[in-house]
Amino acid sequence: MTVRKNQSALTAEEKRRFVAALLELKRSGRYDTFVTTHNAFILGDTDTGERVGHRSPSFLPWHRRFLLEFERALQSVDATVALPYWDWSVDRTPRAALWAPDFLGGTGRSVDGRVMDGAFAASTGNWPISVRVDTRTYLRRSLGGGGRPLPTPAEVDSVLAMATYDMPPWNSGSDGFRNHLEGWRGVNLHNRVHVWVGGQMATGVSPNDPVFWLHHAYIDKLWADWRRRHPGSGYLPVAGTRDVVDLDERMKPWNDSTPAELLDHTRHYTFDTA
Amino acid sequence: MSRPTRRRALRGAAALAVGGGALAALPRTTASAASAAAHEQDGPAPFDEVYLGRRIQGRSGGGHHHHGAGYTVLVDGVELHVMRNADGSWISVVSHYDPVPSPRAAARAAVEELRGAPLVPFN
Numbered sequence: 001m002t003v004r005k006n007q008s009a010l011t012a013e014e015k016r017r018f019v020a021a022l023l024e025l026k027r028s029g030r031y032d033t034f035v036t037t038h039n040a041f042i043l044g045d046t047d048t049g050e051r052v053g054h055r056s057p058s059f060l061p062w063h064r065r066f067l068l069e070f071e072r073a074l075q076s077v078d079a080t081v082a083l084p085y086w087d088w089s090v091d092r093t094p095r096a097a098l099w100a101p102d103f104l105g106g107t108g109r110s111v112d113g114r115v116m117d118g119a120f121a122a123s124t125g126n127w128p129i130s131v132r133v134d135t136r137t138y139l140r141r142s143l144g145g146g147g148r149p150l151p152t153p154a155e156v157d158s159v160l161a162m163a164t165y166d167m168p169p170w171n172s173g174s175d176g177f178r179n180h181l182e183g184w185r186g187v188n189l190h191n192r193v194h195v196w197v198g199g200q201m202a203t204g205v206s207p208n209d210p211v212f213w214l215h216h217a218y219i220d221k222l223w224a225d226w227r228r229r230h231p232g233s234g235y236l237p238v239a240g241t242r243d244v245v246d247l248d249e250r251m252k253p254w255n256d257s258t259p260a261e262l263l264d265h266t267r268h269y270t271f272d273t274a
Numbered sequence: 275m276s277r278p279t280r281r282r283a284l285r286g287a288a289a290l291a292v293g294g295g296a297l298a299a300l301p302r303t304t305a306s307a308a309s310a311a312a313h314e315q316d317g318p319a320p321f322d323e324v325y326l327g328r329r330i331q332g333r334s335g336g337g338h339h340h341h342g343a344g345y346t347v348l349v350d351g352v353e354l355h356v357m358r359n360a361d362g363s364w365i366s367v368v369s370h371y372d373p374v375p376s377p378r379a380a381a382r383a384a385v386e387e388l389r390g391a392p393l394v395p396f397n
Contacts (some may be wrong), residue, residue, distance in 0.1 A: 025335060029346065043396070055359075100371060133355075133367050134391040146372075173360030183371070194371040202387070203354075204367040221311040 002071065002269035004221070007090055007098050009215055009272065015103050018084065019119045021077040022210050023126050024222065030073055035131040035207045037253060038066070038204050047171040050243045052252050057236060058245035059182050060223045061259040065251065068268055070213060072187070081267065083164035085217035088193050092150040094143040104211055113140035113199050121208060129200065129208050138176045140199030141208060150196050155187040160226050169273040170244045176235075177226055183255040190219050224265050235259050317345055328329045328388075330381040347381050352393040358378050367396070 010018070025031040028255040031269030041053030041062075053062045067083060074081045091098055099106045105118020120127040122138035129137045142151075172184035172213070193215050196199050202210040207213070227233075238247045245251050247260050320333040330346040347354045347366070355367040356377055363373035364380040368387050374380050384393075 028386065039367075043355055045369065046357060132394060134388055134393050136391045169360065171360050184373075191371040202369060202371060204370045206370070 001074075003080045003272055004082050004217055005084050007103075007270040008084050010095070010103075011085055012102065014084075018074075019103070021074045021081045022182075023119060024077045026036055026127060030132050034066070034070055034073075035205050037156060038207045039131065039133075039204045040253075041231050042065050043097050047169075048243075049175065051171060052245055055179075055182070055184060056244055057170055057178055058242060058259055059178060060220070061235070061262040062251055064220050064223070064262050064265065065254060066255060067213060067216055070141040070255075071269070077241050083213050083217045085221050085271075086211065086214035087218055088196075088215070089156050090154045091149075098211070098214070099143065104214075105139075107145075107197060108139075110143045112136075112138075112140055115139045115141055115199075122225055128153075131205050131208065132200075133203055133205055141201070141209065142198030142249045144196055145155065145198050146195050148196065151187065151189050153190060156189065158187060160222065160229055161191055163233050165233055167236070170237065170241060181222060181226075189222075191196075218267070221271055224271065227263070235263060295349060318378070321381075323378075324386050325382050327390075328385045329379070329387060332377045345377055347377050347384075349381060349384060349388070349393050352395055354381060354384050355396055356395060359392050368393075 005014075011018065022031070035110075035258055037051070045054045045056065047049040047055055052058050053066075071083045072082075074083070086098055094107050098104055099256060101117045103118065105115050105120055108115050115121050116123070120139050124129070127139055129139060158181045160176065164176045164177040168172045172179065180186040181189050183189050197209065197211060197215075200206060201212060202216075235247050237244060240246065245259060248258050250256065250258055251271040293332060317334050318332070320331075322329075322331045324330075329348075335344060335346070345356065345358070347356045353389055357365050359365065359371075359375075364377050364382045365371070365373050366384050366397050367382045369380065371396055372383070373385055
């Protein structure tokens with residue numbers, strides 16, 4: 001059974017294997033298909049039209065399915081690998097071990113944002129940015145460059161306290177847990193972390209930075225935490241909602257699973273915490 | 275090679291923005307003026323200026339994609355994918371998680387993020 005661990009608890013060997021599996025997916029071309037899929041949904045999901053991956057109730061089950069697909073790809077390279085998660089409310093500075101050269105590498109240099117160390121630095125030749133929105137082919141970051149700090153534990157807690165999963169109009173204007181976690185409204189959790197990292201993570205091709213998976217693995221864990229805290233609250237909407245994925249409707253692009261089928265993560269993996 | 279600091283670049287941009295107003299008055303035919311007037315009831319005004327050395331333009335209608343934005347933004351003639359949020363704020367594909375008040379602000383944020391790099395056309 002896959003156990004997703006806090007990235008801060010990984011051993012040197014676990015980090016080494018995770019990084020090696022990422023590099024092999026990149027080398028084989030499979031990694032970039034995930035970047036392409038994500039950007040297609042970023043461009044296609046709109047508040048007034050069909051919306052599946054973002055700004056909608058299915059933001060959480062869609063990314064759970066997307067991460068499962070990615071984790072299975074990693075495991076096809078190395079069966080011992082699981083996605084770690086990054087609790088950015090605790091490991092909240094560029095000095096965190098997450099950004100050390102033996103793991104994801106650090107922030108970008110000031111002149112052009114280019115990441116200069118770690119396995120994903122352009123100078124290694126192993127991490128070309130191929131699916132891109134501008135001509136720059138090197139991984140970029142500006143950790144904390146926007147000036148706004150990462151969310152605090154208290155801010156996370158304030159969102160976990162929201163008892164209703166989602167609300168009409170089921171988009172970036174909604175009240176409720178999903179949209180506050182996604183960050184279009186309120187204290188802003190998920191969106192703010194993308195902005196804090198900067199570089200490609202702030203764009204539609206954000207999975208170009210491997211931290212994308214660790215960020216979303218933690219967002220996914222917060223959904224699991226929320227479900228345990230609110231056992232009487234279910235996924236909404238349940239049926240008949242135009243442009244929105246209802247509880248028992250299949251999600252693109254896989255068309256093989258519904259939000260209802262993805263509510264229980266323990267069918268696929270567990271977390272290192274209870 | 276020396277590059278301007280961000281502070282200096284933004285100060286320069288502010289000066290450019292003051293002079294940019296005249297550029298925003300684009301010639302229009304009677305028909306397109308009527309169309310633009312109709313759009314302005316529910317959409318932002320067009321713009322055309324040089325910001326940090328890049329030409330940014332915005333206008334109602336068109337666009338490679340028709341995702342409800344009904345508004346096209348160009349950076350040096352290449353379309354920047356933008357999107358309007360339910361609350362009227364805007365984002366673009368190069369600054370996707372950080373809403374700003376207008377498509378002009380989205381274009382300026384994109385120019386700052388690009389640091390001189392050309393956009394790749396999307397399709």
